[in-house]
Amino acid sequence: MIEGFDKEIDAILRKSREDDFAFTNNLQNHPDADEISAFAENALPEKTKNLYTAHLADCDRCRRILSNIILLGSEEEAVPVFAAAEVKQIAPSAPWYRKFFAFPNLAYSLGALVLIFGGLIGFTVFQSMKIGELSQIEAPFEQNKPVSSSSNTTNATANTSSNTAATANTATNSNSMATFSTNSNAVTANNSAVSDSSVRKTNPVPNVAPQNSPILSETESVANNEEKPVGENRDEANVVTRSLPSKPSKKTENEKDKSVDTKTQRNKAITQNERDDTKLSSQSSGAVSNNNLTVKGKTFNRRDNVWYDSAYSNQPTTDITRGTKEYKKLDKDLRQTVERLGGVVVIVWKSRAYRIQ
Amino acid sequence: MVSIAEKHESTITEATARIISRAGNSRGLEIADLRPRVEKALEKYLFRDNDNVSNTEISGFIDEIRADDLCLILACEKSDEKAWEDLVTNFDGTVKSAARRISPNVEDADDLASSIWAELYGLKHDADGKLKTKLSYYSGRGSLGGWLRAIVSQLAVDQYRKQAKLVQIEENREFENLANESSEKSDNSKTQAHTETPEEIFSEKQTLKDVSAAFSQAIKELAAEDRLLLKLYYFDDLKLKDIGNTFGFHEATASRKLVRVQTEIRKSVEVILKNKHGWSEMEVKHHLSETASKLGISFEKMFTCFLIFALVQEILTRGVL
Numbered sequence: 050m051i052e053g054f055d056k057e058i059d060a061i062l063r064k065s066r067e068d069d070f071a072f073t074n075n076l077q078n079h080p081d082a083d084e085i086s087a088f089a090e091n092a093l094p095e096k097t098k099n100l101y102t103a104h105l106a107d108c109d110r111c112r113r114i115l116s117n118i119i120l121l122g123s124e125e126e127a128v129p130v131f132a133a134a135e136v137k138q139i140a141p142s143a144p145w146y147r148k149f150f151a152f153p154n155l156a157y158s159l160g161a162l163v164l165i166f167g168g169l170i171g172f173t174v175f176q177s178m179k180i181g182e183l184s185q186i187e188a189p190f191e192q193n194k195p196v197s198s199s200s201n202t203t204n205a206t207a208n209t210s211s212n213t214a215a216t217a218n219t220a221t222n223s224n225s226m227a228t229f230s231t232n233s234n235a236v237t238a239n240n241s242a243v244s245d246s247s248v249r250k251t252n253p254v255p256n257v258a259p260q261n262s263p264i265l266s267e268t269e270s271v272a273n274n275e276e277k278p279v280g281e282n283r284d285e286a287n288v289v290t291r292s293l294p295s296k297p298s299k300k301t302e303n304e305k306d307k308s309v310d311t312k313t314q315r316n317k318a319i320t321q322n323e324r325d326d327t328k329l330s331s332q333s334s335g336a337v338s339n340n341n342l343t344v345k346g347k348t349f350n351r352r353d354n355v356w357y358d359s360a361y362s363n364q365p366t367t368d369i370t371r372g373t374k375e376y377k378k379l380d381k382d383l384r385q386t387v388e389r390l391g392g393v394v395v396i397v398w399k400s401r402a403y404r405i406q
Numbered sequence: 407m408v409s410i411a412e413k414h415e416s417t418i419t420e421a422t423a424r425i426i427s428r429a430g431n432s433r434g435l436e437i438a439d440l441r442p443r444v445e446k447a448l449e450k451y452l453f454r455d456n457d458n459v460s461n462t463e464i465s466g467f468i469d470e471i472r473a474d475d476l477c478l479i480l481a482c483e484k485s486d487e488k489a490w491e492d493l494v495t496n497f498d499g500t501v502k503s504a505a506r507r508i509s510p511n512v513e514d515a516d517d518l519a520s521s522i523w524a525e526l527y528g529l530k531h532d533a534d535g536k537l538k539t540k541l542s543y544y545s546g547r548g549s550l551g552g553w554l555r556a557i558v559s560q561l562a563v564d565q566y567r568k569q570a571k572l573v574q575i576e577e578n579r580e581f582e583n584l585a586n587e588s589s590e591k592s593d594n595s596k597t598q599a600h601t602e603t604p605e606e607i608f609s610e611k612q613t614l615k616d617v618s619a620a621f622s623q624a625i626k627e628l629a630a631e632d633r634l635l636l637k638l639y640y641f642d643d644l645k646l647k648d649i650g651n652t653f654g655f656h657e658a659t660a661s662r663k664l665v666r667v668q669t670e671i672r673k674s675v676e677v678i679l680k681n682k683h684g685w686s687e688m689e690v691k692h693h694l695s696e697t698a699s700k701l702g703i704s705f706e707k708m709f710t711c712f713l714i715f716a717l718v719q720e721i722l723t724r725g726v727l
Contacts (some may be wrong), residue, residue, distance in 0.1 A: 057666040057694050061621070062640045062671075082540075083555035087451070087548035091654040094467065097451045106634035110563055115652075116642035117559035122505050122552060123648045282510070294477070 076108045085111060089118040180391060344386045347396070356390045360397040366404040376405065410453045418444060421468030425546075429473035433481035433489055443480060444468055448547035476546030482526075483541050486560060494523075498550050504558040518565075522558055565568040613693060616683045617675070624674035632667045 080088070080101055087093050088101045105112050190192040340351040348359040369375050376384070383398045422440050426432045452459055452467050457490050463484045481489035509515035528537030625633060631653065638644045638652075650660040675694070679685040685693075 051625050055672055057674075057697070058668045058672050059706070062619075062668075065618075065621070065640075081543055082448075083545050083548065085560075086552040086556035089652055090548045091652055092470065094452055094463075097454055098541060100455070102634055103630040106637065110567065112634070112637060112642065113563050114556060114559045116565070116638055116644055118552060118556050119638075119644055119648045121507055121555045121559070123645070123651075124507070125500070125503075125551070125555075133644055133654050162565040178609055223601045226634055229418070309432070340684060347672050375665055 076104060076111075078104075079108065080104060082114075085115050086118055089115055089122065140224050145235060181387065215253070241367070268378060342390065344389050345382060347386060349396075351393070354392055356392065356394040356396075358396040358402075359393075361395050361402055362397075364397075364402045366402040368404045370406060409508035410449075410457065410459065414459070414464050417464050418468065418572040421465050423472045423513055424469060425471055427478045430495070431474065431477065433477050433486060435477050435480055439480055439484070440476070442470065443476065443545065447471065447547060450545065451547060459592070471546040472549060473546070476544070477615060479541050479544045479546070479550065483539065493526075497551065497554055498523075500554050501558060505562070508559060508562040518558065518562060521561060525557070525561075583681065614686070617693065617697070620678040620683070621671070623678055624671045627674055628667060629671060632663065632670070635660065635663055636667050636671075677724045 075153045084093075085105075088098065088105065093101065100225075105115055291332060342349050342351070342356070349356040350359065351357075369379070371387075380398060383396065383403075387396065387405050392403070394405050395402065397403075418441065419437060422437050425440055425444070426435060426437065428551075444711060448464065448467065452463065469515050482493055498519075501522050502515070505518040505522070506512065506515040509518055525540045528539030528541075529537045532538050540557060544550065548556075625636065628636065635649060635653070638649050639646065646660040646664070647657040650657045653660070655663075672694075676690050679690050680687065710725055
């Protein structure tokens with residue numbers, strides 16, 4: 050209904066038929082087609098037009114002709130009438146309410162909903178399968194690789210001492226790093242620290258040097274923070290680029306690990322200290338679960354239910370919880386890597402260390 | 407006595423010459439060929455009930471004549487083959503589509519279109535031996551397409567009215583026969599079943615009768631233009647835009663006029679019901695609002711039921727959802 054209309058009168062007139070009002074139509078002298086068409090096109094002189102208006106207002110027949118002309122004329126303006134008529138003839142007869150279903154959005158939205166829910170279910174199943182796979186991978190590691198071999202430790206220790214001297218100031222060499230492998234448990238036991246090892250560690254973590262990962266095996270002699278050797282040269286100590294996590298959490302205080310930067314020791318006393326330290330380490334070595342996993346080119350090892358990036362060197366970490374805004378802001382690859390690992394992950398990404406749980 | 411046409415001879419001749427010059431294709435017609443038709447149009451539209459017509463008005467009227475359409479029709483009347491070819495080529499579609507739009511089926515539409523072309527060509531001869539053709543009625547004042555649509559519509563309406571009368575007579579006879587048969591065969595012809603009392607039925611009928619009469623009188627009292635506007639809008643379901651174009655005003659003006667007409671009708675109806683039928687103020691207001699709301703509710707109910715039915719049918723047939 051048009052704004053401003055009298056609702057009641059409009060409703061009554063709209064619903065009523067012309068016959069209800071019993072108009073009398075006994076008019077004579079009907080206008081011809083030329084006159085009605087000229088009237089319909091508003092092509093009559095104003096004075097003459099009024100005469101026809103009076104007749105058309107009261108003559109049903111002529112008004113019907115007039116309304117037909119107006120209707121046909123307006124249709125012809127919109128589309129070529131003949132073409133429209135042809136289309137009408139060939140158009141399949143469908144009930145009007147089919148338009149609701151022909152409305153493409155309904156069908157498309159239903160299809161889209163099916164796809165979305167299917168995708169969600171598929172994703173959930175995929176994720177659960179992945180977790181199952183991960184647990185399957187972890188299981189053999191835990192069974193087969195409890196690092197408690199004192200012989201390995203001993204060998205490593207021996208290598209450490211020998212190669213330390215040989216590779217002075219070249220700790221970045223992977224081969225040498227490989228030879229520095231040692232057991233963290235052994236290291237933590239040593240309170241008599243290497244004299245010129247600088248303790249850089251602020252966040253102690255378990256020091257596990259897996260055999261399969263030379264990158265991660267760059268653990269060197271460890272010193273207790275409390276007892277720093279005299280004559281420690283910090284600058285030199287910092288030359289060593291990596292130090293592995295060396296201390297577990299508070300729960301395992303007896304396995305305190307501290308990663309220590311080592312430098313090439315010219316001083317024999319230092320070397321000796323290291324050797325002693327390593328020996329002590331090997332003596333106090335305990336069972337450590339030692340798992341490796343490579344995801345997206347990054348190698349992780351698992352210690353105390355935490356995945357550590359091999360590139361992690363005890364630098365301060367940024368704690369981020371999954372699902373938070375901060376987490377969502379992280380790099381997509383980073384998130385994918387973390388998702389694949391699951392649990393608590395310490396990862397180095399673009400020179401920054403994150404602890405994600 | 408000198409006729410008006412003779413009085414303005416030079417003006418008419420000059421304006422007729424301009425028609426020929428305005429036509430894209432004058433089809434070899436001369437002023438003498440056009441002049442009788444132009445004079446006829448002037449008498450029909452301009453000089454009718456108006457003796458004081460100025461030369462300017464005459465010139466203006468003739469200059470508004472559709473030159474190409476009029477030349478085409480006059481050439482057809484002179485049996486110009488090319489003109490007939492052009493007429494059929496350009497306007498057969500108009501005639502057929504108008505016929506198909508009005509007729510109930512394709513066969514009737516084709517018959518109607520054929521009849522139109524036959525009448526345009528001419529089937530009978532006049533006293534002078536010339537073919538009597540509908541082409542002679544075209545003045546060129548409106549468009550040729552509009553005129554052809556008017557002819558189609560005129561013929562269709564007349565045919566429909568004839569058929570409707572026949573059908574009505576037949577229906578009445580059938581009804582009478584059925585009533586007679588029923589009364590003859592049934593023993594309980596006097597039995598009737600009504601949910602309302604006779605008083606209520608009578609009262610309701612009387613109320614409706616009074617309201618219809620009041621509305622009828624109120625509409626009759628409207629000005630001719632308002633009456634036509636109202637009928638075209640409510641009885642013929644035309645759009646306000648199209649109605650406005652016919653009267654030469656904007657759609658918004660048509661809308662405003664209709665609002666005014668409704669107000670006038672309400673006033674008239676209320677006065678008639680009170681003065682003529684003795685209704686009180688309350689009765690008038692109550693009945694009008696009740697009638698309107700009843701109509702609205704019934705329409706909504708009907709629409710809802712139909713929609714539910716359509717949905718159920720769709721689900722059953724298609725298996726949607």
